[in-house]
Amino acid sequence: MTEQHIASAFDRDLEAIQAHIMKMGGLVEAAIMSAARSLESRDVELAQEVRQGDKAIDALEELINEETARLIALRAPTASDLRLVLSVLKVSANLERIGDYSKNIAKRTTVLVNTSEINGSAAALRRMAREVERMLRDALDAYVQRDAELAADVIERDEEVDQMYNGLFREFLTFMAEDPRNISSCMHLHFIAKNIERMGDHVTAIAEQVIYLVTGERPTEARPKADFTSQSV
Numbered sequence: 001m002t003e004q005h006i007a008s009a010f011d012r013d014l015e016a017i018q019a020h021i022m023k024m025g026g027l028v029e030a031a032i033m034s035a036a037r038s039l040e041s042r043d044v045e046l047a048q049e050v051r052q053g054d055k056a057i058d059a060l061e062e063l064i065n066e067e068t069a070r071l072i073a074l075r076a077p078t079a080s081d082l083r084l085v086l087s088v089l090k091v092s093a094n095l096e097r098i099g100d101y102s103k104n105i106a107k108r109t110t111v112l113v114n115t116s117e118i119n120g121s122a123a124a125l126r127r128m129a130r131e132v133e134r135m136l137r138d139a140l141d142a143y144v145q146r147d148a149e150l151a152a153d154v155i156e157r158d159e160e161v162d163q164m165y166n167g168l169f170r171e172f173l174t175f176m177a178e179d180p181r182n183i184s185s186c187m188h189l190h191f192i193a194k195n196i197e198r199m200g201d202h203v204t205a206i207a208e209q210v211i212y213l214v215t216g217e218r219p220t221e222a223r224p225k226a227d228f229t230s231q232s233v
Helices: 003-041 044-075 079-112 121-145 148-178 180-215
Strands: none
Touching: 003 044, 003 079, 003 121, 044 079, 079 121, 079 180, 121 148, 121 180, 148 180
């Protein structure tokens, strides 16, 4: 087989794997917003759909891992191509974790449906989730387009998600201090907020991977972290 044929076969295989990445990304985007909507509307059926849908996300990650291993074994990619192939594994791993966080939120929804509502918290969490979903959509677009500038913008926006989380954390502390009956609900809601904040971190990791692909270097500056709660132990 000529080098040209090997290269074209590599490109075809990689394109197929990246199509799986985009499908996985679409499922994860939908899971984020469905989990947030199920919380706000206290829709147990929708929450269950999110939990069931996580199986499809996990299956895609497994398929991507298998096809990537096969690609490396059969095509023996060069150093630059190998960097591209390995990025697929890192992106899919981050997507899988975001899917897990969406599932975790859905699990909490089934518990919170039997508790008293905390004023405005579900809507605030939905807005936070919506921002993460937008970040993920842009990170995946940056990955496909090899757009380092868009990826850098995604990284900057994670600070806003951290600030939203900090604001909710303060609110939950206030609600718990004002009425001990709010403690259980607020603990569950705080867990959800932390899950969304962690989603933002994984989206940022995808964006950092894009910059590495385009430039060959990791982002030189530490990404901004505005989650003050992780520093207070």
